[in-house]
Amino acid sequence: MSSILCAVVLVLFHHWSVKRGKRKLYKAAALPPSAEKALHDKDALDVIIVGAGVAGSALAYTLGKDGRNVFVVERDLSEPDRIVGELLQPGGYLKLVELGLADCVKHIDAQRVFGYALFYEGKSTKLGYPLEGCGVDVAGRSFHNGRFIQRMREKASNLSTVTLQQGTAFALIEEDGIVKGVKYRVGGGQEREVYAPLTVVCDGCFSNLRRTLCTSKPEVPSCFVGLVLEECDLPHKNHGHVVLADPSPILFYPISSTEVRCLVDIPGEKVPSVASGEMANYLRSVVAPQVPEELQKPFLAAIEKGSIRSMPNKSMPAFPVPRPGAILMGDAFNMRHPLTGGGMTVALSDIVLLRNLLRPLRSFHDVSALCEYLEKFYTLRKPVASTINTLAGALYKVFCASPDRAMQEMRQACFDYLSLGSVFSTGPVALLSGLNPRPLSLVAHFFAVAIYGVGRLMLPFPSLNRLWLGTRLIVGAGNIILPIIRAEGVRQMFFPNTVPAYYRAPPSK
Numbered sequence: 001m002s003s004i005l006c007a008v009v010l011v012l013f014h015h016w017s018v019k020r021g022k023r024k025l026y027k028a029a030a031l032p033p034s035a036e037k038a039l040h041d042k043d044a045l046d047v048i049i050v051g052a053g054v055a056g057s058a059l060a061y062t063l064g065k066d067g068r069n070v071f072v073v074e075r076d077l078s079e080p081d082r083i084v085g086e087l088l089q090p091g092g093y094l095k096l097v098e099l100g101l102a103d104c105v106k107h108i109d110a111q112r113v114f115g116y117a118l119f120y121e122g123k124s125t126k127l128g129y130p131l132e133g134c135g136v137d138v139a140g141r142s143f144h145n146g147r148f149i150q151r152m153r154e155k156a157s158n159l160s161t162v163t164l165q166q167g168t169a170f171a172l173i174e175e176d177g178i179v180k181g182v183k184y185r186v187g188g189g190q191e192r193e194v195y196a197p198l199t200v201v202c203d204g205c206f207s208n209l210r211r212t213l214c215t216s217k218p219e220v221p222s223c224f225v226g227l228v229l230e231e232c233d234l235p236h237k238n239h240g241h242v243v244l245a246d247p248s249p250i251l252f253y254p255i256s257s258t259e260v261r262c263l264v265d266i267p268g269e270k271v272p273s274v275a276s277g278e279m280a281n282y283l284r285s286v287v288a289p290q291v292p293e294e295l296q297k298p299f300l301a302a303i304e305k306g307s308i309r310s311m312p313n314k315s316m317p318a319f320p321v322p323r324p325g326a327i328l329m330g331d332a333f334n335m336r337h338p339l340t341g342g343g344m345t346v347a348l349s350d351i352v353l354l355r356n357l358l359r360p361l362r363s364f365h366d367v368s369a370l371c372e373y374l375e376k377f378y379t380l381r382k383p384v385a386s387t388i389n390t391l392a393g394a395l396y397k398v399f400c401a402s403p404d405r406a407m408q409e410m411r412q413a414c415f416d417y418l419s420l421g422s423v424f425s426t427g428p429v430a431l432l433s434g435l436n437p438r439p440l441s442l443v444a445h446f447f448a449v450a451i452y453g454v455g456r457l458m459l460p461f462p463s464l465n466r467l468w469l470g471t472r473l474i475v476g477a478g479n480i481i482l483p484i485i486r487a488e489g490v491r492q493m494f495f496p497n498t499v500p501a502y503y504r505a506p507p508s509k
């Protein structure tokens with residue numbers, strides 16, 4: 001009798017584990033009958049997510065784990081091969097832990113990152129992340145973006161509540177100003193519709209659905225040109241490297257145990273043509289001589305090898321989208337210059353916040369009440385997101401070469417300030433890494449750099465010329481940071497608890 005019972009339990013367990021482990025990641029146009037049925041039943045789904053990149057797959061997993069029925073439509077379910085999102089700051093890693101997704105950086109040859117090395121005019125300084133007390137596993141992680149995303153997609157689709165289908169969303173379905181669902185095209189051009197009370201648009205920096213929901217447009221201050229250096233050792237192992245070059249910074253960081261990513265910033269929206277060889281010439285003649293000596297040979301070898309790619313670096317402050325039935329997340333919602341590698345940290349931090357806000361709700365069907373309630377999200381996210389955004393924008397401007405003597409002084413002051421060590425480096429690095437993103441601390445450090453620069457100008461004695469230069473330095477610093485803060489929203493960034501939405505309670509129904 002007991003052996004029969006044992007056998008039954010084993011069969012049931014096997015059945016359960018097969019069912020549980022079965023991935024619902026559909027590349028084909030047709031879904032299995034059960035999933036098709038769920039799509040036709042307008043009440044079956046809780047959430048539709050458009051895009052399964054960093055934000056979409058993390059959100060799908062977290063909402064699915066909370067028992068929500070989630071349908072994800074993703075343009076391309078094969079492993080992405082991109083030059084974006086390859087360095088996750090320790091603050092972002094902590095968010096990954098909170099979401100239960102930390103294992104997604106395992107088994108992908110991800111490298112631990114413990115801080116940055118900064119190079120300027122032949123000198124270098126090392127800036128470690130302030131990781132004391134964070135836990136043994138906590139550090140930055142760098143990896144192939146596609147491997148990381150694929151791990152998150154698999155983890156999400158392993159949940160019985162989540163279905164991922166390959167398809168391109170092209171329109172939101174709206175009725176009386178309420179978003180009811182999404183129209184998408186599957187392979188062969190077949191058009192389909194899917195309905196849910198909440199649609200989360202996570203279709204990245206080139207988002208075409210964003211235009212339906214908000215009017216904000218990204219700026220493109222520069223482009224990153226990406227190369228992979230093979231079989232080379234970085235001067236500072238397990239550190240990101242930032243070269244303050246002319247005209248703008250060059251980055252290096254490991255993306256696997258044998259590869260180093262190099263991102264060369266080129267100001268403006270246009271880059272030299274790769275096809276005509278103009279780009280290789282530019283990299284050889286302008287960039288290579290500024291690269292640290294140890295990296296010059298592999299850098300030149302990477303140019304010879306080809307496969308030079310570029311991406312626009314977009315920047316767009318977040319604007320609330322009070323549209324019942326829809327919300328934007330990830331890059332579709334908010335972007336900052338990728339110099340500081342903050343995009344994934346902001347996206348994951350937003351997802352933790354959204355998950356916590358949605359958790360007490362039994363259903364999302366009261367769309368108007370939900371929309372009003374979610375205004376709280378836009379306020380709560382501000383201190384963290386705005387700090388990371390503002391730092392990225394301001395640091396990019398400070399780190400670029402400038403013909404203006406005052407800005408040259410600011411760049412030198414910034415390098416020397418960070419080289420002072422102790423709180424002068426840990427403070428700004430804690431902001432950058434997302435470990436302690438506090439707006440007031442950001443402003444304090446930024447102006448401390450400017451004052452430090454002015455103080456040095458006054459030594460050994462002030463002159464009229466030096467006083468004038470110092471004044472221009474302070475004014476220049478203000479001109480860099482204040483417009484970014486204004487665009488982020490002063491009140492929400494510094495005084496979020498004075499915004500009424502901050503106190504909004506979840507809808508009672």
Ligand SMILES: Cc1cc2nc3c(=O)[nH]c(=O)nc-3n(C[C@H](O)[C@H](O)[C@H](O)COP(=O)(O)OP(=O)(O)OC[C@H]3O[C@@H](n4cnc5c(N)ncnc54)[C@H](O)[C@@H]3O)c2cc1C
Nearest residue numbers: 051053054055075085086087169203204330331341343344
């Ligand atoms: C050059 C560069 C380097 C960067 N480096 C870093 C870094 O080191 N660290 C960091 O934290 N951040 C970095 N970022 C920013 C980071 O890449 C983004 O913040 C992050 O990828 C945003 O995630 P997301 O999910 O919003 O967008 P994505 O990861 O881009 O995902 C969007 C998804 O939507 C899908 N999609 C698009 N349109 C549709 C559609 N119509 N229908 C269905 N699916 C669709 C896409 O296929 C994609 O899978 C970098 C950005 C750039 C430009």
